[in-house]
Each structure stands twice: as structure tokens, then as C-alpha cells.
Amino acid sequence: xxxxxxxxxxxxxxxxxxxxxxxxxxxxxxxxxxxxxxxxxxxxxxxxxxxxxxxxxxxxxxxxxxxxxxxxxxxxxxxxxx
Numbered sequence: 001x002x003x004x005x006x007x008x009x010x011x012x013x014x015x016x017x018x019x020x021x022x023x024x025x026x027x028x029x030x031x032x033x034x035x036x037x038x039x040x041x042x043x044x045x046x047x048x049x050x051x052x053x054x055x056x057x058x059x060x061x062x063x064x065x066x067x068x069x070x071x072x073x074x075x076x077x078x079x080x081x082x
Contacts, residue, residue, distance in 0.1 A: 018075045025068055034065050 009017075009028065015022040043055040062078045 014075070017071050018062055020072050025071065028071065029064060029067065031065065039063065 009031075013024055013027070017028055037055055037060070040056045040063070042056045043051055043053055045051055
């Protein structure tokens with residue numbers, strides 16, 4: 001069983017995101033954010049020697065920027081049509 005949501009977004013949501021609709025992009029981000037948080041978790045030791053994890057905010061911001069760029073610039077809605 002998967003820990004994160006495993007579904008596809010409706011076509012209307014994808015089409016809106018590709019056009020650059022900010023609200024739709026943030027909706028997609030909110031669905032992916034828990035997964036990105038696990039990718040950005042970095043271990044550190046506190047003052048008592050306990051290992052804990054914290055979110056690397058710079059990496060999280062970079063991944064969000066890359067996700068938005070990929071959605072708005074790399075999707076081709078006319079794929080396979082001539």
C-alpha cells in the first residue's frame with residue numbers, strides 16, 4: 001500500500017495548470033508537498049545527541065520551482081497530433 005496519494009489529476013486541472021493558473025499550480029503543489037517534505041528531510045543531532053530530522057527549506061523551494069517550471073513549460077497538450 002502506498003503512503004501517498006496515487007491518482008491522476010483530471011484533464012481539466014492539468015490543462016489549467018499548463019496554462020499557468022496560479023491557483024491550480026498551488027493545488028497540485030499541496031498534493032505533492034508531503035512527498036517533497038520526505039525528500040527534503042535532513043538528519044541532524046540536537047544538543048543531547050539525539051538524531052532528528054528537519055526540512056531543508058532551500059531544497060524544498062527549489063523542487064517547488066522545478067515542479068512549476070516543468071508543468072508550465074514542458075507539457076505538450078498536442079502530443080501525437082499532426
